[in-house]
Amino acid sequence: MAKPSQLSVLLVSLVILFRGCLAANQQQWQQPNDCQINNLEALEPNNRVECEAGVVETWDPGHEQFQCAGVAVVRHTIRQKGLLLPQFSNSPQLVYILQGSHGDPFPGYPETYQSPQQGGFGESAGRSQQDSHQKIRRFRQGDIFALPAGVAHWCYNEGSTPVVAVVLLDVANNDNQLDRNPRKFHLAGNPHQEFQQQRQQERFGGHQQCNNVFCGFDTRILAEAFNVDERLVRRLRSEKDYRGAIVTVRGQLQVARPPRTQSQREYEEDSSEYERSRGRYGGDNGVEETMCTMKLRENIGDPSKADIYTQGAGHITTLNSLNLPVLRWIQLSAERGLLHRNAMMVPHWNLSAHSIMYAISGSCHVQVVDSYGRSVYDGEVRRGQIMVVPQNFAVVKRAGGAEFEWISFKTNDNAMISPLSGRTSVMRGKGRRK
Amino acid sequence: MAKPSQLSVLLVSLVILFRGCLAANQQQWQQPNDCQINNLEALEPNNRVECEAGVVETWDPGHEQFQCAGVAVVRHTIRQKGLLLPQFSNSPQLVYILQGSHGDPFPGYPETYQSPQQGGFGESAGRSQQDSHQKIRRFRQGDIFALPAGVAHWCYNEGSTPVVAVVLLDVANNDNQLDRNPRKFHLAGNPHQEFQQQRQQERFGGHQQCNNVFCGFDTRILAEAFNVDERLVRRLRSEKDYRGAIVTVRGQLQVARPPRTQSQREYEEDSSEYERSRGRYGGDNGVEETMCTMKLRENIGDPSKADIYTQGAGHITTLNSLNLPVLRWIQLSAERGLLHRNAMMVPHWNLSAHSIMYAISGSCHVQVVDSYGRSVYDGEVRRGQIMVVPQNFAVVKRAGGAEFEWISFKTNDNAMISPLSGRTSVMRGKGRRK
């Protein structure tokens, strides 16, 4: 048996250890970016939630690569007639549409901001409900949406093919004053906390009975606030709705909200009726004015818009605050690239941004080097995988046997790269001239 | 009302904190905002320091609500002829005047910045003392003052009723490069370190003998720097002055400073003579120029200025960087609201700011909901209490049996809210139409 003195040492060290661990845990999560990275990885989503009309896949935001970059990533697959329920996050987001029905005029990725209404500019209180200014923003493959922190949005797929979108949440952004956890606030339904799944792999149906924002309010208070009856409020709370974050819309989608008076309009018994966030009370508010009339979407999938085009090698399109001014506000930018087979992007580094690369199609060989001249990655990145290239780390990419396409999100509104060497182009075709 | 003869000063003392405890606490203290909040509370000040001519009350800045929001809060009560001694802080501040003598032209909440002087623009060194540019800013109830970090200020009450002000210190602000502790640097007197009281409730007289900034300097160095004799320097150091941060001015307040030469003017034996910070040496400095000529005050107590007015419900006035441009610099804004009895402010959330609500009068029932749809507060907030509503958390307010008035400080220069549902107004009167 251990002598008392030894035991006490053990206990003391365990106690301190326990405190140390606590501290260490909190530390990871709460720290400013900590990029003590020895090895990068090409990562696939490690959590998948099947919903009624689609799939939500997330990458573990606790992984050191994402902790370093201060971001979280989700991929949404929304099937035909699927509605991604209204939600908002504590961090600004960039949404890239990987797949959507090009010619279809119906799909929309609306962002629910509205211009100031009654009160805001002293406008008449009698304004009709029809006068709602919600912007429905249609989209197609290759579009990027910029969503400021706290802005509610939803996405409905009226097309005939699934919509697939990869979403970057910049949790380290200044506009997120909560903490480094990526959080989703749900305004409808009963979705899973998508980023919590890594710790609590539960089966469909095993999740909370009610987790949208309405659930925490008193039914009577809500009934009074919205001037509806309590039965309807209980519908808003979506208790025991196990369809998840993406539900099927039956019939036509109606962008609805609690009616003005109960008598005015009967609240339809349709799951598509989800109230949305509304503008705000006004105030002579230039920023919001800007935001309301502000373009939140840009297409960077179109090769004709490429900033760089190297024959035989590929092309790159950059989206920054000069193309899309809202990016200045949310301090993010993006780069969409294509390399022909065996073509290269020459060694370069990102000046003052992390780069979060998602492989859209094909595969490429990537090498990344840190400040000590050590290789921290030397391997493939394949379709559907994500790799973080930390600020200042040098990186080279070479496409595999097929075209390689990627989207890189960057944590700066005007991210710049600098090649290691003075080539006339950042890309090189496969034809190696000797 | 304080009688001049009656030195009824209750001093609670300040002493250096036990270092170990400080160290242990500090970690928490230093973290980026951590809003893992399960329960909010309506908080009253838990520290009170009686001074010669007023009271300083503080809320514990270590409370998780304030840690989450990255702020600290003080309430000053300044009796007639009381002078809040000159001081500055490591964080920007918003000061709301809860009470002051409306019609009285005398009270002032000056901010001691001055336009550049000798040297700055090559102006003559022979400039007279009378040429001082100190701005004396008068105020009345409902005024808000914006004070950038490091800017010295004092407040004198020449009115006939006490001045009461609630002060927000935004310690998480970028302009505070020291640490997350709210610090006060005193330029006169011997005030308590007001935010340290929570840990060391000590008896009268136990506090430091000398804790204004002059105390740390060598007497001879100060005498030489100010070209005065050492006896006067000892007066500047205010050793063994136990009147606290708010002292009674006998006679007329003279905004004094160490005289230019000893022979020029005898330094009067009056407690009102406190040297103040001065401008700065010049430099063609646009920012300061802006600050000097910049409006630092705005009234938001006047109902006629309301941005939103809903008959039967109440009104809301917003102060942001569009009304008061200095707020863009210090990244804060405010909202002043009034709800008639039983009226509601409908459920809504703050997009990218925390909201720190101070109840001015009346009481209201508040419910707050987090990102999991859980209720984190369901209760009353009464006059004089503070509640933090974290960014993105949903909140509903309902006035009690009387009018409810509040001031909310927001940690963003253009804080916006978004209602949970598409009502035409964010407020609802008590008359529930069925």
Place this chain on the structure above:
Amino acid sequence: MAKPSQLSVLLVSLVILFRGCLAANQQQWQQPNDCQINNLEALEPNNRVECEAGVVETWDPGHEQFQCAGVAVVRHTIRQKGLLLPQFSNSPQLVYILQGSHGDPFPGYPETYQSPQQGGFGESAGRSQQDSHQKIRRFRQGDIFALPAGVAHWCYNEGSTPVVAVVLLDVANNDNQLDRNPRKFHLAGNPHQEFQQQRQQERFGGHQQCNNVFCGFDTRILAEAFNVDERLVRRLRSEKDYRGAIVTVRGQLQVARPPRTQSQREYEEDSSEYERSRGRYGGDNGVEETMCTMKLRENIGDPSKADIYTQGAGHITTLNSLNLPVLRWIQLSAERGLLHRNAMMVPHWNLSAHSIMYAISGSCHVQVVDSYGRSVYDGEVRRGQIMVVPQNFAVVKRAGGAEFEWISFKTNDNAMISPLSGRTSVMRGKGRRK
């Protein structure tokens, strides 16, 4: 005696405990500025690396003063014909030229940014190598260079006297998204990791075999990317080059890069040929455009440019974003001062910046006071020493028996100071008028 199993538990826990302590230490490193400073020190560099053609000296960035200010400091001495090899850092930098050959037109502190090239604006890919836009910026004593994060630069001394420069790295800057460690990324040679020396005092030659950024890439990949043969690539990697960060250039410096095709030009066998970083691929990028045409240098050593001149006392020159707009971007400014013997700079504080003072010549007596009115420094600062004066701390300086000159770097693009008292000047000559 403890049983083996218990012992191993003990050992394991101690090991983990040790890691926990390490973590705690690292935490210090990662924290937001923590200025719980009881005593300041006048610091000399505590690490010195002798290179072939110069010396690199660093101050321990882990010292609490530098941790508080969030900065690191280096001093470079570059002998005649010496080349500080191309490098970039994760943080913005300010470089002050302490010594250089005034009249000599040859020395240069170039910054290697270039305006957008092929691809960027759809310009012809056939552009010749001669069309390179690298800016060679010449300098002289008293110059300050502003280098944004991630911008590569090198320095060559073609003068006849050593160039001595003191360099501030603002690791706490928003543009550094990696971590609080000052990092250098080397684009050539095999320099020591200068800030790591404090922990691993190794002899010259004992360092890594290869630590520039090229080392981590595969030789064949680099050969293909640059279209050169592998023998040349191995030269780029500078393996087993033990000359350090400052090397001697034999013959004429040629700002070279890997030739376009091997046949076009033979790569000269000269150590001066170091490839440099290049611009970036273009994009209609206003920021970079600005940066390319932007002035990165200003001289503040010239007394005729002084903002403040007090007869018999001295003068002060301020450099901020109004003189040098790039400072707005990198959020730094500087103050260059001179005090005649026994003259004083009166007590004052920095409003919202830390001040990092480097003593250029002479010595002065400095007193610094914290928020509790306690003296945290009372002593001399001599030539070549550095002292950090934390934000808001009050400071007084008095020159010794000779002229005292200093350069202060400030962590704000428009740092302001405020004197404690209303003197007409911030400086006082030695003649004490009584």
